[in-house]
Amino acid sequence: MSGxxxxxxxxxxxxxxxxxxxxxxxxxxxxxEDGFQLSVCEVFIxxxxxxxxxxxxxxxxxxxxxxxxxxxxxNSKDVDLYMQGSWDPADARRIYIPDFLEExxxxxxxxxxxxxxxxxxxxxxxPWIIEFHNRLAPHTA
Numbered sequence: 001m002s003g004x005x006x007x008x009x010x011x012x013x014x015x016x017x018x019x020x021x022x023x024x025x026x027x028x029x030x031x032x033e034d035g036f037q038l039s040v041c042e043v044f045i046x047x048x049x050x051x052x053x054x055x056x057x058x059x060x061x062x063x064x065x066x067x068x069x070x071x072x073x074x075n076s077k078d079v080d081l082y083m084q085g086s087w088d089p090a091d092a093r094r095i096y097i098p099d100f101l102e103e104x105x106x107x108x109x110x111x112x113x114x115x116x117x118x119x120x121x122x123x124x125x126x127p128w129i130i131e132f133h134n135r136l137a138p139h140t141a
Contacts, residue, residue, distance in 0.1 A: 008141035011089045012044045012058040013051050016140065021071035023136050024062055031128035032067035038124055039063045039079040044087040045115040058087070064126070081120035086113050092140045096130050 009015040040062050047058040059075035 008139055010048065010051075010141050011092045012047050012060075012087060017060055017071070017073060019139055020060070020136055021062070021069070024071065024132050025069045027128055027132045027135065028064060028069045029067050031131060032064065032069075032126070034066040036126060037063075037065050038081065038126070040081045040083065040125075041076050041079045043075055043082075043084040045084060047087040077119070079120070080124060081122065082118070084115060084117040086115045088113070089140060093137050095134050095137050101130070 009019055041059060042061075043057055043059045046052075046056050049056070052058050057075070059073070061072045061074065061076050061079060063070045063072075
């Protein structure tokens with residue numbers, strides 16, 4: 001992506017998608033493990049109409065194969081993990097520090113998102129997915 005490193009992109013916008021794919025590929029190359037495979041679809045409900053589909057959603061899927069990642073725009077339930085939730089830039093900008101993650105593991109707080117729906121096993125997400133999120137969060141508006 002061209003431009004200053006501190007440029008912010010709107011969550012789930014076409015620019016965010018491009019940046020997310022780039023960051024995900026970087027982190028997978030650094031942290032991925034040969035032989036690990038996982039497919040994920042993330043759906044944002046009530047996204048801004050400028051880039052949402054006719055149902056008000058934006059979706060993307062990514063496919064991890066070891067240290068390689070392939071990204072696609074669109075919604076598919078033919079994945080290992082299907083995650084749907086409200087479009088929430090505040091959550092997308094949150095940096096997950098170890099203390100917060102430990103506290104959540106000990107005392108999970110139920111999400112307040114009425115659109116939250118998860119199909120599949122969240123435990124299958126690789127530990128480095130937090131690194132992906134944390135690298136993307138500062139660039140998300």
